[in-house]
Structure formats: C-alpha cells, structure tokens
Amino acid sequence: MMTLRQVEVIRAVMVTGTIGGAAKLLNVSAPGISRLVKYTERSLGIRFFQRQNGRYFPTPEAENIFEQINGVYKKVDDLSEIISKIGRGGLSELRIGSVPSISQVMVPRAIERVRRRYPDLGIDINILKLEEAIDYLMLGRGECVAMSYRLEHSALDFMPLASGELYCIVPPGHELAGRRQVSAAEITRYPLIGIDPNDPYGRIMAEIFARHRLDYNITIRARFGTTVCALVKAGLGIAIIDQFTVAHGGYPGIELLKIAEPTRFDTYIAVKRGAPLSLHAEAFIEALRAEMRAVEPSRGSGKAAPGGSGKAAPARGRKK
Numbered sequence: 322m323m324t325l326r327q328v329e330v331i332r333a334v335m336v337t338g339t340i341g342g343a344a345k346l347l348n349v350s351a352p353g354i355s356r357l358v359k360y361t362e363r364s365l366g367i368r369f370f371q372r373q374n375g376r377y378f379p380t381p382e383a384e385n386i387f388e389q390i391n392g393v394y395k396k397v398d399d400l401s402e403i404i405s406k407i408g409r410g411g412l413s414e415l416r417i418g419s420v421p422s423i424s425q426v427m428v429p430r431a432i433e434r435v436r437r438r439y440p441d442l443g444i445d446i447n448i449l450k451l452e453e454a455i456d457y458l459m460l461g462r463g464e465c466v467a468m469s470y471r472l473e474h475s476a477l478d479f480m481p482l483a484s485g486e487l488y489c490i491v492p493p494g495h496e497l498a499g500r501r502q503v504s505a506a507e508i509t510r511y512p513l514i515g516i517d518p519n520d521p522y523g524r525i526m527a528e529i530f531a532r533h534r535l536d537y538n539i540t541i542r543a544r545f546g547t548t549v550c551a552l553v554k555a556g557l558g559i560a561i562i563d564q565f566t567v568a569h570g571g572y573p574g575i576e577l578l579k580i581a582e583p584t585r586f587d588t589y590i591a592v593k594r595g596a597p598l599s600l601h602a603e604a605f606i607e608a609l610r611a612e613m614r615a616v617e618p619s620r621g622s623g624k625a626a627p628g629g630s631g632k633a634a635p636a637r638g639r640k641k
Contacts, residue, residue, distance in 0.1 A: 325397065327361045330354055331369055332390050338376045410442025415601040418447040418457050418466035421545040422522065422563050423482075423588065426571035427612050428467060434608035435601065442601055451521055458593045464602040466591045467609060469563065470521045479589040480606070483613035485564050487525065487584035488577045490549075492556045497578060504581040505529050509537040512558035514549050517542055526561040529582060550575055568616050588613065 323331075333343035334354065344351040362368055367386070370377040379387055406412050415435065419428045424446070432444060449457055454466045458477060471479045489508055491497045497507070509530065516523030518539075530537045540558055543549045546566040553560050554574040565588070567577060590606050592598065598606075 323361065323365070325393075327357065328390050328393050328397075330357050331361060332387075332394050334358060334370065334377050335379055335387055335390075338378070340377070406441065410439025410601065413439075413599070413601060414443035414445060415439075415599070415605060416445045416447075416463035417602065417605055418449045418454055418463045420451075420454070420467060420469050420522070421448055421547065422469045422566045423467040423609075423613075424448050425547055425566050426568045427565050427609060430569070430612045431605060431609035434612075435605050438604055439601060454591060458591060461593070461596075464592065464596070464598055465606060468589045468591050469565075469586075470525075471587070471589050472521075476594050478592050478594045480592065482588040482590055482610050483617045484585055484587050485613075485616075486618050487529070487561050487563055487580060487586075488567070489559060489580055490553050490562050490567070490575045490577055491559045492553055492575060495556075495559065495576075497559065498576050500578055502579045502581050505533055505535055508559065508561070508580075509535050512540040513537055514541045514543065514552045514558040514560040515539045516544070516546075516549070522546070525563075525584075525586060529561065529580070529584060533582070547572070564616065565613065585618065 329347065330343065333346045334340065337343050337346055340351050340355050340358070344354045347354070358369065367382060368380050369383045369386070371380055372378075403412070417428075428446065432446070435442065435444070445463070447453075447457065447463060449466060451470075451472070454468065455474065455477070457463050457466060467482065468479070489497070489503050497503055497511070515526050518524055518527035541552055543552060546562050549560045549562060550567065550572040552558065554572075561580070563586075566572065567575070590609070
C-alpha cells in the first residue's frame with residue numbers, strides 16, 4: 322500500500338523530472354524526497370524511475386501506476402477544493418428567522434459578521450410573526466429565530482441573547498422633545514401610537530401602564546415597530562419602542578427619551594429542541610448576541626452600554 326504522502330512525492334518527481342524540482346514543488350528538502358522514493362520502491366518491489374543525465378523518467382512498469390496515481394491525486398485535489406468551499410460557506414445555506422424588532426438593525430449587523438467569516442455562504446432571512454416562528458422551526462424551514470419574547474413550547478428551546486429597555490419616542494418639536502427622561506404617567510397624557518396590547522410585543526408596552534394602574538389610549542395601532550416609528554416621525558403621536566429597533570440610529574428623525582420606570586426585558590434565540598445547529602447557524606447566533614449585548618443597558622446603571630449610541634432599547638420579550 323502507498324500512503325497519500327508517497328503518492329504526492331512520486332507524482333511530484335514524475336511531473337518535475339528531478340528530485341530538486343519535486344522538493345521545490347512540495348517545499349521540502351531534496352534528501353527527504355530521495356529517501357522516500359527509494360523507500361517506496363524498496364517496500365513495493367517496484368522501480369518507478371530510471372535516471373538519465375540527472376533527470377528521472379518513469380519506467381515502463383510504472384506507467385500504469387502513474388495513471389492511477391494521477392487519478393488519486395485528482396480526487397485529493399477535488400476533496401481539497403470541496404473543503405475550501407465549505408470553509409468559505411460554499412455549498413451551504415444559512416436559513417434564519419427574526420421578529421421585526423430585531424431584524425431591523427441587529428440581524429443585518431450580525432449577518433455582516435457572518436458574511437466576513439463565510440463569504441460564499443448562501444443566506445435566507447425571514448421576518449416572522451410569533452405564530453409563524455413556531456411553524457418555521459417545527460417544519461424545518463429554518464434553524465433558528467431571533468425572538469423578543471419567550472413562550473412555553475414543549476418542542477422548542479430558548480437561548481438568551483441580550484437584555485434591553487424600552488424608550489419613549491417623540492417627533493422633533495414635540496413638547497417632550499429635548500428631555501432626557503419621561504415617566505409613564507406623563508406618556509399617557511399624549512396620543513399614543515402602538516401595537517395591539519394582546520400582541521406579545523404590544524403587551525410589553527401595556528405592562529408599563531398596568532403596573533401603575535394608568536389609563537392610556539392608543540389612537541393609532543400598527544403591526545410593526547418600524548411602522549410605529551414612521552407614524553411618530555410624521556407627527557401623529559408618541560410611542561414606546563424597543564431599543565433594538567432604533568439602535569445605531571436605525572430610524573432617524575425621531576427623538577428617544579428614557580422611561581423613568583424599569584422597562585428591562587430579555588430576548589432569545591428559539592431553536593427546535595434536539596435539532597443540531599450548523600456551524601453557520603452557531604456563527605450567526607454568536608454574532609447576533611455580540612451585536613445586541615454591545616448596546617444593552619449596563620447592569621444597575623440603566624444607561625446604554627458604550628457603542629450603543631444611547632438611542633436603542635433591546636427587544637421586547639419577557640419570560641412567561
């Protein structure tokens with residue numbers, strides 16, 4: 322039997338015609354090449370080369386062997402090419418989902434990290450509602466979903482991403498504009514734009530008022546946080562939004578006010594229980610967690626962490 326190393330060396334001598342040439346091709350010493358050729362010939366009982374005027378020519382007996390060696394070497398080249406493609410993300414597709422609040426700013430920043438690591442990786446991103454997220458994972462349409470809340474489901478696991486806060490957003494020129502902080506009671510004095518309180522996302526805003534037994538009136542309801550931001554920017558009211566939707570200046574043209582009452586909540590990555598994650602999915606989760614934790618409030622201070630621009634508040638998910 323010949324080892325792959327022996328195949329590589331014999332082929333190098335055959336291609337270059339000299340021991341020195343083979344050594345340069347393989348970036349090793351010439352004596353090492355010579356010793357391995359002699360050892361291979363001796364152990365197999367076959368003479369591979371005839372030496373004439375300092376050059377090595379294959380013997381007639383070795384011609385058939387060289388044909389097989391070339392075939393083996395081509396397969397090794399093909400294998401190396403496939404491994405290289407896999408290392409760059411080729412031949413694979415990352416399929417992930419996200420609720421709208423995290424998909425606006427955080428997911429694109431995480432995907433940019435993944436793309437740098439796996440430049441040839443195919444990527445499929447789905448923006449999902451809660452009920453869609455469950456089917457998305459259970460039916461194997463994707464590997465993971467970034468969630469701004471956690472739910473109880475026997476077939477799903479939830480891994481922590483980051484903690485965050487909510488902010489009050491107002492249009493420029495509003496009575497509250499320019500202030501650094503506002504209370505829940507003050508917020509209720511103005512027309513509110515928000516998500517249906519029965520929606521998991523909208524429920525987080527509602528809890529701020531419910532804890533303090535405050536009456537409030539949502540004059541305009543919208544399905545997604547980005548729509549809420551657009552309505553506020555148009556001067557149609559004020560709203561409460563999570564920091565991840567507006568992180569890194571993700572929605573210019575509105576002002577962010579810190580809310581006096583505690584609004585901290587947790588976000589998660591949901592996966593199908595027992596289903597192994599690909600290396601690419603693990604890289605995405607790692608990148609997303611890093612991006613979100615870079616802007617989460619400092620423990621105990623209530624202020625956004627450095628790098629978060631102070632204009633964002635993490636996703637809206639509370640443990641049930």
